[in-house]
Structures are given as C-alpha cells and as structure tokens.
Amino acid sequence: MENAATPEIPKTYSPQTVEGHWYAAWLARGFFKSSPNPDKEPYTIVMPPPNVTGVLHMGHMLNNTIQDVLIRRARMQGKEALWVAGTDHASIATEAKVVAMLKEQGISKRDITREQFLEHAFAWKDKYGGIILEQLKKLGASCDWDRTRFTMEPKLTEAVLKVFVDLYKKGHIYRGIRMVNWDPEGRTAIADDEVIAKEMPMKMYYLRYEVVEEVRGERSEVRGEDSEAPLTSDLSPLTYITVATSRPETIMADVAVCFNPTDERYRWLKGRKLRIPLFGKEIPAIFDEYVAVDFGTGALKVTPAHDINDYELGLRHNLPVIDALNDDGTLAAVGGAYAGLDRFVVRRQIAKDLKEAGLLEKIDDYQTSVSTSERTGAVIEPKLSLQWFLKMEPFKAQALEAVMSDEVQLNPPKFKNMYRTWMEGVRDWCISRQLWWGQRIPAYYLADGQIVVAETDAEALVEARKLTGNPTLQLDQLRQDDDVLDTWFSSWLWPISVFDGFEDPNNADINYYYPTNDLVTAPEILFFWVARMIIAGQEWRGAVPFKNVYLTGIVRDAQGRKMSKSLGNSPDPLDLIAEFGADAVRTGMLFSSPAGNDLLYDQKLIEQGRNFNNKLWNAFRLLKGWEVDGAAPQLAAARLAGEWFGAKLHHAIGQLDADFAEYRLSDALMTVYKLTWDDFCSTYLELIKPPYGAPIDGATLAQASGFLETLLRVLHPFVPFLTEEIWHRLAPRADRAYCCVAPWPTPGPVDTTFLGRFERALDVVQAVRNQRAAKGLSPNLSLPLVARDGAALAGLEAVVQKLANVSTLTVGEAPAGAVPVVAGGTELALVLPEGSFDVEAERARLTKDIEYTRGFLLSVDKKLSNEKFVANAKPEILEAERKKHADGLAKLAQLEAQLAAL
C-alpha cells in the first residue's frame, strides 16, 4: 500500500529518469575536471584506451566500473582526482575494418594509394571513433573529458617518432632478417604475443623420399629436373626412407632430411642424398640431436623458410633457405605446378598427387596446436622477413626489478611470477607492421641503401645531406620505409604521452600527475602493455608509470565460456543499462569478482544490484514519509538504535578503508551492501519506526537522516546516480554541494563491548522470532518474555521488545507453559497463548539442543584432558577453552532442567 505521506515518491526506483540528469549536472559543474593543485594530493588513473572503432562490451564494463569506483572514492577523499580517457588507433584491427568497409564499396586496398587509404580510414575513424567513450558516460564514468586523447593524434604521433629516433640513436633499434609470425590474411608480421595457439585436428602425412644411390650417378641426370614422370612405387624398402610431416605443401622448400645421430636405423645414410618426392630435387641427409628418435619415423624434413626450428637447424648446418610461400599464403614460383594456389589447397592436392604416385605411405589423424592470429584468426606462417626490432636486453633487468620489489605492485600478486618468467625470457620486440594505419616508421633509405632516421622529412633531408656530403640532395631521393609501427609502440608511452611528457618533459601536468596511482587492466596484456609501459616510464621519466596494477578477470557466461560476438553469449551493456540502470549494472559487475578472478556473468547479478538500489530507495522513502513531532521525546528503542548504528557505521567505514587498501572491491561492496540492507534497513529503521499512526520525534529523524547521508557517501562510488538522487531529495543543497564531491567519511571510535552486547540482544530477538515461526504465531501478536537473569539484556530491553514484539520483558522464573529460549548467553521463556504449547515438540527441540551441547562439550573436554595441550597451549587459548567448558556445562544444566520441567 502506498504511504499516504509520500504519494509523490514512486515505490519503485526508476533509474532511467534520473541518470542522464545527474550526469549532465556533474559535467556542468565540472566535478570531473582536474588541474594540478599543489595543496592536494594527486590521484591519477589513466584509462587503458579502448580500440577507437570499438563498442562497449562486458569486459569494458567491469574494467571501467572498477576505475570509476576508485577515482570517485579518491575524489571524495579530497584528493585531486584525475581519470584520463582516450582511444587507441589499434592498427591491425582498425585497418581490417576499413579494408572490409572499402571492399563492400567495391574498393580494393591494392588499387588505391596509401594517402587515399588513410583518407578513408580517418573518415571512418571520425564517423565511428569514440562511440565507446560516449557509451562510458552512460555507465557514469567520471573522466575529465577535456583531456581525452587518441594514440594517433598529431602530438602523440610526434611522441612516438621522437621515441623511435631516440632509441635508434641509442643503438637499441635495428633492422634485421628474422623469423616472424606472418599473418597471410592481414599480410603483416605480428608479435609472438598476438599469436594464439589453438588445438586442432591435423593430419600427419608419411612421404617417401628416395635415396639417391650415387651422389653423382646417372640416375639423377636421366630423370632430370624437368622430368614430369613421377617416381613410381617400385622402390624397394632400402631405396627410400619415410618422412612424417603435417605440411606436405612445403616439400619443394625442403633443403635436407635430418636424423638423430644416435639413430641406428639411419646411420647408413651418412653422406648420401635424398630425392624430394614429386619434385625430384636432391637434398642431403644430415644429422642433428634436435631430431627425436621416437617421433614420427625419426626422419625430419628440413624447411628453414617455414619453421622456426628448421630455420635454426639450417643455420647450424649451413643450409640454404627456400621460401615457397607468397605473402598472401599462396605458393610461390618455386612451387611449380602448384604456384599461385593457396597453401591449404596445395596441401590436399599434393597429398592426392603423392598418393597417385605411390609416394604417400599413409595419413594419420593427429591432434596438435596450431598458431593463429589473434586479430584475423588466420593460421600463422613462420616467415623470414626484414623487420625493425627493439632490443629488450638493455631494459629488462630494471623493469623486472620494479615489479619484484613491489615498486609496481601487482594485484593479485600471483601475477608477479608470470611477469618474471616473461621478462627473464623476453625476446627482441618486432616493432614494424606491414600496414598503413599507424605511425609510419621514420626511416629513410638512400639510393645506395644507407639509412637515416629522423622525426620529420625535413630533418631526414638534413641528416641525409650530412651523411652523403651532398648538399643538393632532394627529398624525392629519399624513400621512407613503408611499414608502420606496432600499435603497442604508441600505447607503451600512454601514461607519459597523455600528459605531453615527450613534447614538453617538464610541464606542470606531467610533473604533478606522473607517476599515476592505479592501472586497471586485463592480465592478457600484462606483457604487451604493462611491462612495456614500465620500461618506457623508466627510460624517459626515470620512474615507473604507476604504483598499483589491478588485474581484472575475464567476463564469462554462466557456463564459463568467454563472452564473444561469434558465440552470441554477450548481452549488450547498453541494453542492460537501459533496463536496470547503470548503478545496477555497476554493482552487478562487482558482486563476486575479486581481483584476478574471472567473472561468471549472470543477469541475476544485475537484478541483485537493481534490488539493492530499490531497497535503498525505499529506505529513503520511509524516512521521507514520516510525520515529525519536534516536541516528542525520543523512545528508548530509537536511542539505543542510534547508539548502535553509529558504532556499526564507524566499524564499517574502517572495514571499507581496509578493503580498499587491499583492492578488495567486491568485499568493499559487500560491506556497504550488508551495512545498508541488514544493519540500516532491517535493524536500525525497524527500531526507530514510531508506533502505528504516531509521528517520529525530531531528534531521531534528524539522526536517521544523518546516518542515511553518511551511507550515501560510502555508497556513492558504487552507485553514483541513485546516491546523488537521494542526496538532493533528502535535504535542500547549495549549488555545488553534491554527493559526488561530499567528503568521504572517516572512521570514529567503536565501542566493541556495546556492539557485542547488542548482537546478543539481536540473538534473543532471532530466537523469539524462531519460536513464533515454529509455532505459526503471527508476528503481530505481542507476547510476554521472561528472563531468568536480567544482566545480559540490561539496558537493551527496548530493543528486544520492539524487534521481537514482546509485550513485557520481566526477570524471574519461567512460568508454567512458557516455551524456553536460550539465546544471547541467557535463558529466557516466551509465554505462549493458551493451547499453543506442544510438549512433544518442545521435548524434541530440547533433546536436539542437549545432544549438540554434549557433542560440543566432548570436543572441549578432549582438549582439556590432554596433558600436552594444557602444557603447551598459549595461556589465553587455554583460558578460552576453560570458559567454553564452563559455559557449556551451565547451558547443558539449563537445558536438562527445562527438559525435566516438561
């Protein structure tokens, strides 16, 4: 039923009508803006920049909710809080999207120039870029939006180029031929970390390589290189050896067949040559420990251009490198009849041709992991190519030390081990990508192959003239490298570049905000991003970029599957916000997602958040609906309730501060959740409720409003919109007096003795209610309660009376027909109405209680009768056990007496 006094306050909270309003109000008053303030302690978070063309997904929701909770609390604590937002140009992902878009328009990337492509790309970015930041506003993200940056904007590009030139001059950047992970779909090299190993069913092909009997014999000449005639199956067992491979399409690039030197089966092949099936080319038999005797047939075909191990084998044995694949994954000219066909087509075709030629012994099914590209999903080709690299050796020791010494603290700390393993084994960073969307490598080639590296064309020309001694050299005689830099080569500078720390290394912002406080990100990018930011910070600022790293988990569905577009198991966060409100979504994300743990998403969590918001809303409604009588005296129950909740509040605030100090945000949320629901609503408000129809006294209402206001403040970081709404409805406020900038409460003294006594009184309340429920008595029926000893409840009688609906609470012997209740360390008796006393039920209950107590006493006795325990245990432990024993005995005696009285 609607409360008559609050017809204007709906009984269900509707976030939809208030969230947009308060977000606009916060922005209008500039609460999220920050500038260096020497009088305040800075608190800075730099947002991990989402992909510029991305849209909000559940992972962003979790990540940004955490950041917003941290930043809002810091702001309320009076720190100069700054949360910097921005977007990442995400070269591979974005370029792929632009290419796809152009394809739809019938435009092929190969038909247009770099400049034209970039024009399209920027147009796309301007149209779709930054949508995600607008979506974050719906979540309540309190970023200083005036400071929003983009990794490819001119100033940040300048920083990237500056860093490249700097590193080049320091000798840390080099260009070299390396085996890289080639993505034939994206046609670019990708980093080791961008490679995902996937278990896939594969086939193992067993091919026959003919043994060439005479190294310079006639047979090879007779057959000739151009012979189309396949080798036939009339080979006797001694004239061929069988090689197992999963990649028959690369046989034309084989340069040797390798055996383990200890393998008796193949020793006779020493110095001999083998013939590649179908192609007839002769290759040497070589011997190397690398080959496993017990895998396959013990014979390994060596294809240096297409396998990293083979490549290293080739280096050891001075073998040539034959590249059989084009950049797009089709066979090169060396593939002969197969040239131009896709590698997987060729695999099937070659298998078929081999079979027809009798050179395919068998095909086995075989499960193995295949490297795929994180971005395009294509199967990776190991490929030799000319790339730019950054040496890691000069940086690793210091970057490792920063984390191991907790100068940068990882939360949870279990990630330290992972970090160490990676950093110790770190390899040089391949920083070039064969793409157009990104920062173009500022290296320029002269006609004679010499290289100059400079931030701008003009500077490059100056350098080149100096280098060549030719003052008339023109820019068109320089050719800039076509590749762009890896996206991470701009993101690793993010905590510095967002404050223009490269452009102007001594500016007020960077000096004030750097190093930042917390970084909130996913463990998956600990290496590509976090580790490299630490390196960049140490290299250019001489200080790590952040003090704490909060590593979030992955948002999964209820079955534990990662949320993904293709599975269709991810809800649209904006739909959730529209349906349940941002506050509900925020709390839903934080329930049960401790740092580093995956979040098993279930809409129930969001509903729980919504229910909680509604609970708080109704607490406010109750308060607002009361008639006040300023002259009425405060009732005992209300006075006690105030004393208790005040202590409880202080206790909770202390707990909250501890939770936050350890980045236990789920626990912090649970602390305020229980404080609000159980303590404030279920206990405090019930205690101060005036009798039916009566007004509340002014003192109690004022205190209750004060408590609610404090509650709003500790709840604000979690539920910013609702708390702001109630804040303004609760009392008239000055223009800038907003909950979002209200001071964070500080814990006061807590009378734990009083809290303990009160808890015991609540135990009595629960026991009485239990009896009512067991007897099916209405909670509206007032019953007399008799306590054997009044000490335990002394002064708290009003609490028991109010909450348990006890008509009179007296001290004395239990009257006949009263049901015994033992709770809160005292023995009581509830006087039941005529006819509701059930002797058998009582006997059963008491017997059960007695059994439990006996069992308990037994366990205590066991300890106390153990001489070694008595001799060795700490005195306070011993004392506690003795007290347990005595209390247990007393309780047992009481119960037995009650049983006898029945």
Place this chain on the structure above:
RNA sequence: GGGAUGUUAGCUCAGUUGGUUUAGAGCGCUUGCUUCACACGCAAGAGGUCACUGGUUCGAAUCCAGUACGUCCCACCA
C-alpha cells in the same frame, strides 16, 4: 614437456602469522507471511568429513609431501 596456481554449502567466493563456539558471506533453495518503505519485499530455516592419502604438531581448512582433477602462463616433436 616446464612452471605457477587452485580444489571450502547447489553456485560464486571469504577464511589474515595453525587455537574466539562442532567453518562464514552473498545468491539460490525450503517454509510461513499481501505486517501501514520495499514481494525488486519481510521473517525463520535447511545445507559443508574444508578434493584424496600420508606426515609435522598438544591442536591442521590453514604447514609439508604425494595423488587426482581444474585453470593460467611458457615452450612446443616435423
């Protein structure tokens, strides 16, 4: 294959240097309740040999070893 880490109520997790009742929370579940803030609610209740085996100790969910299963990272045998 190497290395980390985990296994506590139906689910998700706490459990701080071994000893505060015979292990806690939230959700879920069961029962009762249209009680004048809220059924997105109220009250009560049930539910666990702390994966298994062994060891250290007066005492182990907690420390040690092994086993099983899981997760993650690294390296991958064609």
